[in-house]
Amino acid sequence: MSSAEIATVQESEGFKIRWSDLAPFIALAVIVLLGALINSNFMSSNNMMNVITRSAFIAIIGVGATFVIATGGLDLSIGSMLAFVVGIMIMAMNAMAPSLGPWAIPAGALVALVVGSLCGLMNGLITTVGRIEPFIVTLGTMGIFRALITFMTDGGSLSIDRSLRAAYRPVYFGDFLGVPYPVIITVIVALLGAFILYRTKYGRHVTAVGSNSDVARFSGVHVGRVRTMAFVIQGFCVAVAAICYVPRLGAATPTTGQLWELQVITAAVIGGTLLRGGKAHIWGTVAGALILEVIANVMVLSDMVSEYLVAAVQGAIIIIAMLAHRFTNAR
Amino acid sequence: MKTRKKGTALLSAAIIVGTLTGATAQAQDKEFTIAVSIPAATHGWTGGVVFHAQEAEKQIEAAYPNIDVIVSTASSATAQVSSLEDLSATNTLDALVILPFTSEELTGPVEQVASNGTFITVVDRGLSDPSIQDLYVAGDNIAVGANTAEWLVEKLGGEGEIVVLRGIPTVIDDERIQGFRDVIDQSGIEILDIQYANWNQDEAFTLMQDYLAKYPNIDAVWANDDDMLLGVIEAVDQAGRTDIKYALGGNGMKQVIEMVMAGDERTPISTPYPPSMIASAIYMTAAQFAGQAPMRGSFKLDAPLITPENAEQFYFPGSPF
Numbered sequence: 001m002s003s004a005e006i007a008t009v010q011e012s013e014g015f016k017i018r019w020s021d022l023a024p025f026i027a028l029a030v031i032v033l034l035g036a037l038i039n040s041n042f043m044s045s046n047n048m049m050n051v052i053t054r055s056a057f058i059a060i061i062g063v064g065a066t067f068v069i070a071t072g073g074l075d076l077s078i079g080s081m082l083a084f085v086v087g088i089m090i091m092a093m094n095a096m097a098p099s100l101g102p103w104a105i106p107a108g109a110l111v112a113l114v115v116g117s118l119c120g121l122m123n124g125l126i127t128t129v130g131r132i133e134p135f136i137v138t139l140g141t142m143g144i145f146r147a148l149i150t151f152m153t154d155g156g157s158l159s160i161d162r163s164l165r166a167a168y169r170p171v172y173f174g175d176f177l178g179v180p181y182p183v184i185i186t187v188i189v190a191l192l193g194a195f196i197l198y199r200t201k202y203g204r205h206v207t208a209v210g211s212n213s214d215v216a217r218f219s220g221v222h223v224g225r226v227r228t229m230a231f232v233i234q235g236f237c238v239a240v241a242a243i244c245y246v247p248r249l250g251a252a253t254p255t256t257g258q259l260w261e262l263q264v265i266t267a268a269v270i271g272g273t274l275l276r277g278g279k280a281h282i283w284g285t286v287a288g289a290l291i292l293e294v295i296a297n298v299m300v301l302s303d304m305v306s307e308y309l310v311a312a313v314q315g316a317i318i319i320i321a322m323l324a325h326r327f328t329n330a331r
Numbered sequence: 332m333k334t335r336k337k338g339t340a341l342l343s344a345a346i347i348v349g350t351l352t353g354a355t356a357q358a359q360d361k362e363f364t365i366a367v368s369i370p371a372a373t374h375g376w377t378g379g380v381v382f383h384a385q386e387a388e389k390q391i392e393a394a395y396p397n398i399d400v401i402v403s404t405a406s407s408a409t410a411q412v413s414s415l416e417d418l419s420a421t422n423t424l425d426a427l428v429i430l431p432f433t434s435e436e437l438t439g440p441v442e443q444v445a446s447n448g449t450f451i452t453v454v455d456r457g458l459s460d461p462s463i464q465d466l467y468v469a470g471d472n473i474a475v476g477a478n479t480a481e482w483l484v485e486k487l488g489g490e491g492e493i494v495v496l497r498g499i500p501t502v503i504d505d506e507r508i509q510g511f512r513d514v515i516d517q518s519g520i521e522i523l524d525i526q527y528a529n530w531n532q533d534e535a536f537t538l539m540q541d542y543l544a545k546y547p548n549i550d551a552v553w554a555n556d557d558d559m560l561l562g563v564i565e566a567v568d569q570a571g572r573t574d575i576k577y578a579l580g581g582n583g584m585k586q587v588i589e590m591v592m593a594g595d596e597r598t599p600i601s602t603p604y605p606p607s608m609i610a611s612a613i614y615m616t617a618a619q620f621a622g623q624a625p626m627r628g629s630f631k632l633d634a635p636l637i638t639p640e641n642a643e644q645f646y647f648p649g650s651p652f
Contacts (some may be wrong), residue, residue: 039545046570047544054537150419155381156651157532157558173569248536249565253558254373255531275358300526300541307526308500 008301024271024287027321031294041303049180051297052290053172056182057241058260059081059289062072062267063193064120066285067230068134069268070197072277074208075234077123077138079260080145085116086252087152092158097161104161105168112239119145120235124228141327142261150254158252165250172247182244186286189240194282196233211275267292270321291321334547363398363620365391365426366418367613368411369454371404372651374530375558375584379652380430387610395621400613408432412440419444426450426616430609434459450619454612456502466619467629470604472503474634475581476510476555478602482636483520483551483577490519490560491550494542496559498530507555507581525551528559535562543570550579557584557601564598583637583645584652592642601637603645606652608632 035042035256061078068075093108123141127134152158161170171181197203205226208216217223246252269275270291271284295317299310367388372378381404388400405411405416411432418424427449431437438459445451445463452466461467483493495511498504507526515522523546528534535554542549543566552567552575554560560580567575575597580587583603588600611632619626637645 041544044544047541050540050544150372154380154651155378156375156585249532249562251532251561253375253532254378258531266515278380296537297541300524300538301545307497311524
């Protein structure tokens with residue numbers, strides 16, 4: 001009885017929020033329209049495909065970040081973690097290439113998923129068991145992961161074995177029925193994320209912990225476990241992004257994934273996930289990632305802004321998008 | 332066990348040196364300490380600096396047993412100031428070879444070290460007050476841009492449409508762009524676009540994709556660093572564009588030199604801004620003490636074109652860059 005009640009409450013709530021939930025998509029549509037007006041090449045299928053494929057990394061990591069942020073946490077280490085996972089993956093693949101041949105690619109990908117999840121678990125356990133602010137914990141691990149990748153590359157670059165390069169390339173550049181693989185992977189990750197967040201008990205616990213951890217604890221939710229699990233999901237998503245990332249340039253450098261954490265958090269917040277936790281919007285995050293990538297693309301395609309001022313205009317657009325979001329939310 | 336072995340080896344080496352140089356032992360008796368302060372390996376080029384500094388340390392210590400080289404890396408300007416203080420507090424420095432993080436912040440601290448009578452060698456980035464240094468070793472960023480531009484003007488016959496990717500807003504980046512633009516402006520070549528890609532492969536890939544979408548015809552592309560060039564080439568290959576005749580970089584990165592050696596048609600040249608300049612500086616400083624060869628003054632490394640013929644001289648397979 002009570003569970004049925006909860007279900008109906010949720011459904012009606014879901015319907016009520018829907019209008020404001022559309023805000024990131026409306027913002028995306030406006031920016032796309034703007035782009036089309038500025039340069040006719042913007043709408044060309046080539047450009048569209050490039051931009052959508054490129055946004056896959058931020059979108060995939062963003063799905064994980066949505067979980068962490070929804071529990072009231074924050075993960076600053078994701079950019080460095082990506083670089084670290086990419087480095088480990090390339091080293092693993094190169095080491096296995098002589099014995100396994102092309103099978104080194106799925107084997108390396110598996111290694112990446114395990115390493116990524118463990119990195120997330122580490123962040124989660126230090127945060128929950130050690131009872132330290134996630135901001136500080138992940139600031140620390142951010143430095144650790146960045147230093148490790150710099151160490152692994154000797155400050156230079158770490159390239160994937162030539163024999164694997166050709167076989168692995170299609171994972172980023174190839175497509176299935178015209179849809180690039182990274183886009184398909186993004187959709188699968190987002191579908192899974194949405195299912196876990198909106199359709200499972202764990203998902204309900206995530207938002208419950210984020211909106212009020214004390215109430216959640218009194219209701220019998222294991223707050224620490226929920227938070228830790230969110231970090232593991234984040235690590236897993238970082239590894240999935242790494243799997244899509246390596247075939248693009250085939251190398252890891254100390255600058256790989258630099259400042260991506262800020263882009264990911266921005267994408268999640270633009271998408272309607274509350275930074276203080278309690279409200280998560282998976283598809284909004286995906287839209288947020290697209291918005292960021294489209295803005296950058298439009299900046300290059302337009303000739304209106306001096307190269308020195310591009311970042312300022314990008315920043316202004318993001319703030320305006322957030323203000324518009326707030327405005328629609330208030331209604 | 333291991334240390335004892337090393338100790339014995341050192342001892343026997345000292346004995347051998349002692350007997351061999353018996354006659355000149357008097358002059359060799361004095362020990363010299365050269366400190367080398369450089370940025371930590373945070374990207375390809377500085378990775379190369381660290382590599383070459385460590386190589387030079389080994390070679391010089393092997394060649395001149397009475398010279399001790401201490402290499403210290405720092406991850407920021409403040410960290411470099413602290414490491415300078417630590418170095419001069421714990422050692423009597425006969426010479427300091429420094430690649431300053433920033434000119435302004437390091438000028439005072441280096442002056443402090445110089446006031447103790449330490450020989451100062453400045454590499455790459457000059458200090459705000461050049462009178463502090465005894466020796467200055469640097470590459471020529473303007474020439475990196477200008478020499479590439481001259482080659483391009485000749486190959487394109489003085490006309491065409493090109494795009495440029497620039498790095499992180501710094502003096503180095505400004506000088507390369509200035510040298511390039513000065514030469515290009517004299518010709519009929521049009522620069523369609525210049526944008527920042529922060530010396531980052533990913534950003535260069537993204538930016539090049541956008542350039543390709545924006546301009547239906549591009550005759551050549553110049554990325555003012557080889558790291559970025561690798562991203563550019565990936566984007567061009569993926570788009571399958573054949574209008575791009577030349578994709579050029581600069582800096583002399585290992586992978587790009589390999590392309591030049593292989594006779595790549597799209598990337599037939601590069602221009603060096605070699606991280607090995609730190610080794611030149613350490614060697615010259617060592618010569619000041621070991622060989623009594625006067626080494627005061629400024630030494631500017633040229634930026635000659637790297638071609639398939641001379642690429643071998645710029646190729647260090649062991650270097651990370």
